Amino acid sequence: AQRVTQPEKLLSVFKGAPVELKCNYSYSGSPELFWYVQYSRQRLQLLLRHISRESIKGFTADLNKGETSFHLKKPFAQEEDSAMYYCALSVLYYGNNRLAFGKGNQVVVIP
């Protein structure tokens, strides 16, 4: 079975403090992982993907196959980072790939 676990539903941090969103996955194949973000009143959109190894809006995420994790990090939170964040895993499903999402993390950045 494929599974994405985001253990914390709500994360409150002060502006300027580091933020880390945890994501663990369970998958028998070679994982492809993503972080999606949904700002208030906006569409869900891709934030970053592990294969790109890029930093978007100051966020980074490293795939750790040994710990089966893909945690999202930002050293200094900004108010505009307040949003819902979803970790997602691309899974092979009857010969086709699709995304399986975690339950999401609500991030609130306190001014």
Next chain:
Amino acid sequence: DVKVTQSSRYLVKRTGEKVFLECVQDMDHENMFWYRQDPGLGLRLIYFSYDVKMKEKGDIPEGYSVSREKKERFSLILESASTNQTSMYLCASSLTAGGYGYTFGSGTRLTVV
């Protein structure tokens, strides 16, 4: 600008009604998906389609059906709406189904009373 358009932002329907949620994409994407989004449950896949007239069940297909008669349009159908189908419904499309460049619609908030 690429777009996935969901026809209604808010819908209120009565229990037992047949409900149609429409989704149109203008990117010539082959893959389209319907998710429902609930607090504490995340996004759950209802149905998806990799081609015209093709459909596959997702994780929670019960009570739903879909139609894909044209490449750009993917409809979600609630055969007989129930209160437990009150939710936010998100449509998405992608060129490849593996997660590269999923484009989501703005969502339809459905309330069944």
